[in-house]
Amino acid sequence: MARDFMPPRRFTALLLVTVGLWCAYKALQLVFALAPGAPVTSRPHPGELVLGSVALALAGGLQFAIVLRRLPRWACLCAVLVQVVIAYGLTLVLGAPWGPFAALPTASVLLVFTSRTSWVLAGCVALGEALVKAVLGLAWEETGWMLLSTSTMGLAFFAVARLAQLAQDLQRTRAEAAELEVARERLRIARGLGAALGGRLTQVLVALRRTATDLDPARLAGAIRTARAALSEVRSVADDYRDRSLAAEIEAARTVLHAAGTRVTVRAAPVTLPAAADAALAAVLRRTVVSVLRRGAPEQCRIHLDGSARLRVTFAGPPPDASGHEWSDALAHALRETAAQIGDLGGHLEVHSEVEAWIPAGKRRGMARSPGPVGAAPLLAFAVLLLIETDHLASAALNLAPSPETGAGSTTPAQILAAAVLLPPISLLQLRHVYPRPGGAPPQAWQVTVPLQIVLLLLALIIVGPAVPPSYATLVGGVMPYQLRPARSWVTTVLLIIGAVEITWWRAPLIGQVNAFMSTTAFLIPVYALCALPVMLARLDEARRELSRLAVVKERLRIARDVHDLLGFQLSALVLKGELAARVMATDSDASRAQLTELTGLAEHALASLRSITLERADPHLEEEATTARSMLAAAGIQARVDLATPVPRGLGGVLAIVLREAVTNIVRHSHARLCTIEATRDGGTYRLRITNDGVRPTSDERTGTGLTNLRSRAEEAGGRLLVHDGHDRFTLTAEFPQAQAADLADAPTAA
Numbered sequence: 001m002a003r004d005f006m007p008p009r010r011f012t013a014l015l016l017v018t019v020g021l022w023c024a025y026k027a028l029q030l031v032f033a034l035a036p037g038a039p040v041t042s043r044p045h046p047g048e049l050v051l052g053s054v055a056l057a058l059a060g061g062l063q064f065a066i067v068l069r070r071l072p073r074w075a076c077l078c079a080v081l082v083q084v085v086i087a088y089g090l091t092l093v094l095g096a097p098w099g100p101f102a103a104l105p106t107a108s109v110l111l112v113f114t115s116r117t118s119w120v121l122a123g124c125v126a127l128g129e130a131l132v133k134a135v136l137g138l139a140w141e142e143t144g145w146m147l148l149s150t151s152t153m154g155l156a157f158f159a160v161a162r163l164a165q166l167a168q169d170l171q172r173t174r175a176e177a178a179e180l181e182v183a184r185e186r187l188r189i190a191r192g193l194g195a196a197l198g199g200r201l202t203q204v205l206v207a208l209r210r211t212a213t214d215l216d217p218a219r220l221a222g223a224i225r226t227a228r229a230a231l232s233e234v235r236s237v238a239d240d241y242r243d244r245s246l247a248a249e250i251e252a253a254r255t256v257l258h259a260a261g262t263r264v265t266v267r268a269a270p271v272t273l274p275a276a277a278d279a280a281l282a283a284v285l286r287r288t289v290v291s292v293l294r295r296g297a298p299e300q301c302r303i304h305l306d307g308s309a310r311l312r313v314t315f316a317g318p319p320p321d322a323s324g325h326e327w328s329d330a331l332a333h334a335l336r337e338t339a340a341q342i343g344d345l346g347g348h349l350e351v352h353s354e355v356e357a358w359i360p361a362g363k364r365r366g367m368a369r370s371p372g373p374v375g376a377a378p379l380l381a382f383a384v385l386l387l388i389e390t391d392h393l394a395s396a397a398l399n400l401a402p403s404p405e406t407g408a409g410s411t412t413p414a415q416i417l418a419a420a421v422l423l424p425p426i427s428l429l430q431l432r433h434v435y436p437r438p439g440g441a442p443p444q445a446w447q448v449t450v451p452l453q454i455v456l457l458l459l460a461l462i463i464v465g466p467a468v469p470p471s472y473a474t475l476v477g478g479v480m481p482y483q484l485r486p487a488r489s490w491v492t493t494v495l496l497i498i499g500a501v502e503i504t505w506w507r508a509p510l511i512g513q514v515n516a517f518m519s520t521t522a523f524l525i526p527v528y529a530l531c532a533l534p535v536m537l538a539r540l541d542e543a544r545r546e547l548s549r550l551a552v553v554k555e556r557l558r559i560a561r562d563v564h565d566l567l568g569f570q571l572s573a574l575v576l577k578g579e580l581a582a583r584v585m586a587t588d589s590d591a592s593r594a595q596l597t598e599l600t601g602l603a604e605h606a607l608a609s610l611r612s613i614t615l616e617r618a619d620p621h622l623e624e625e626a627t628t629a630r631s632m633l634a635a636a637g638i639q640a641r642v643d644l645a646t647p648v649p650r651g652l653g654g655v656l657a658i659v660l661r662e663a664v665t666n667i668v669r670h671s672h673a674r675l676c677t678i679e680a681t682r683d684g685g686t687y688r689l690r691i692t693n694d695g696v697r698p699t700s701d702e703r704t705g706t707g708l709t710n711l712r713s714r715a716e717e718a719g720g721r722l723l724v725h726d727g728h729d730r731f732t733l734t735a736e737f738p739q740a741q742a743a744d745l746a747d748a749p750t751a752a
Contacts, residue, residue, distance in 0.1 A: 023060035096136035106154030156526035163533035212596040260297040291334035314354040378436030399467035473500035478527025625657035
């Protein structure tokens with residue numbers, strides 16, 4: 001099956017070709033006196049031919065401008081008015097049998113006017129032309145057919161143009177939608193970070209300022225405890241913001257609880273959730289399991305997820321060292337930030353004897369919503385296709401009905417019976433083939449029903465003859481490119497259309513056959529477009545959602561890295577220097593005040609960093625980070641040798657500062673180092689930052705943890721690489737960046 005559709009702009013181009021073909025078909029009728037309705041006794045005068053051809057060309061050109069949206073609002077209104085005047089004027093000048101000409105203004109009214117009254121106005125335009133023809137003496141059957149023909153072709157032009165425009169709009173706004181979702185997620189995370197860390201950092205800052213005045217050891221100890229708690233929260237928050245799916249968290253919870261000796265029962269319905277809801281429920285489950293296991297292993301755990309984004313976690317047999325009330329209070333405290341996150345999504349979190357989190361499926365604030373026209377596109381397309389099918393049935397019935405005025409009625413009863421038997425199944429099969437299905441899935445057994453429809457159509461054309469409009473072939477042909485691969489589909493379609501025209505019009509003059517071929521082909525592109533465009537819109541909308549989801553995930557990862565790398569480093573330095581200040585407070589008040597002044601600056605810097613993380617990338621300068629690193633190493637009793645004489649290439653200052661920050665944090669946390677060497681070198685076109693320390697601990701499993709993973713990701717994003725060498729009592733971390741990559745990074749636009 002052909003599932004790869006052409007870009008939306010090509011659908012617009014095909015529509016313009018169809019409009020041009022329709023105008024040429026109408027002009028050809030005038031030139032060769034081929035009236036579609038009642039027979040005419042005389043051809044139009046040469047002046048009328050010129051006037052009609054120029055008028056049709058002008059109407060088609062105005063239609064091009066409206067479809068391409070090249071005119072301002074006032075000009076569009078004038079264009080619609082001119083098209084209406086042309087349609088009615090041609091009917092008055094040429095006579096009632098000619099036309100109909102109002103298909104273009106009918107489509108233009110629907111394209112230009114966006115309110116519900118546009119349908120009323122479009123109906124008035126089509127009905128007005130029919131009334132003019134009735135006043136000029138056209139039979140009511142012909143008048144009704146022309147009204148139906150105008151409505152059908154006008155709606156076909158409108159539907160294809162509107163769906164193609166919507167597809168183009170979706171393509172243009174995908175990046176804007178992603179930016180909007182990122183902004184919403186950033187705002188939500190900012191509130192969560194403020195609630196989780198902002199209060200603690202403010203407490204630390206206030207306590208340090210007061211301690212610098214009165215040198216109160218108890219207050220300093222309290223500030224250090226609060227900073228430790230904030231550091232622990234930083235690690236938890238950074239872990240929450242990583243892209244861990246709910247499905248992965250359920251499997252992780254099952255594994256961890258089994259290892260702790262807890263019986264686990266999982267009932268999870270297969271459900272696809274938006275990224276924000278999935279991440280929020282994953283955080284609920286992760287924090288619930290971690291909080292419970294910290295107090296002991298329960299006997300049993302039941303995890304239930306239904307299809308309405310409702311997660312329920314129930315434990316049987318609370319830990320023996322905590323009563324049920326204490327257990328639920330501790331769990332509620334551990335989930336307080338996650339409860340706020342669930343609330344931001346329009347849901348709620350309840351903690352009693354069980355944990356239940358629910359995010360309403362119909363009210364997901366902060367998530368991407370499908371625009372209304374995307375959901376309505378299949379209905380619009382099918383309604384127009386149904387009208388096209390009705391138009392063809394009405395045309396066949398009109399051709400079969402006895403009418404001395406029009407010269408019809410030459411068909412035999414056997415032909416009428418054959419038409420009554422063959423045409424309804426053809427129409428029903430056509431509606432079955434074009435009925436919109438999820439994902440553009442083909443109807444069952446289409447390999448049988450499509451050939452069957454072709455066979456029935458050929459039989460109807462052979463038996464009934466010209467009374468069956470040959471454009472029936474384009475209804476089937478329009479499905480071919482949608483269901484089959486392009487090469488076979490277009491060859492089959494062309495052969496089918498040519499065969500249908502030749503079967504019914506082989507006795508007619510060549511110009512009559514050309515006229516029939518043009519009128520037949522006019523329906524081909526709309527039928528194919530109305531089949532394919534709703535599927536394309538659904539795919540574009542899904543791509544827009546996926547782009548927004550990936551943008552949100554990328555932003556969450558960025559914030560998680562900055563929280564871990566930046567705040568983790570600053571709070572580690574704060575705790576370390578606070579402990580040093582506490583040790584010297586009793587013996588050297590001046591040194592203690594100097595330490596407290598520096599601590600106050602660190603706390604202010606950490607609070608400012610917390611606010612900046614959700615605004616822009618927190619990329620400090622390498623020189624500033626080296627100064628902070630030297631101070632932190634000195635506070636830990638580690639001698640620092642720093643050589644950054646080599647100029648830093650443009651665009652690498654931020655990532656190099658982060659490498660240095662994480663490396664120094666790991667040295668202080670995970671080693672017994674006495675000496676740390678920090679040096680920058682340049683070898684040809686490669687810049688290297690190397691951090692080396694001694695005092696490596698025997699167990700170095702932590703070195704493969706989150707910190708180095710973050711650094712590898714950042715280095716690769718900047719076009720470089722991270723090298724780790726763990727030798728005997730010596731650990732070396734080297735960041736290498738080609739200068740060409742650095743220049744490209746500096747010249748690239750910065751993402752908010």
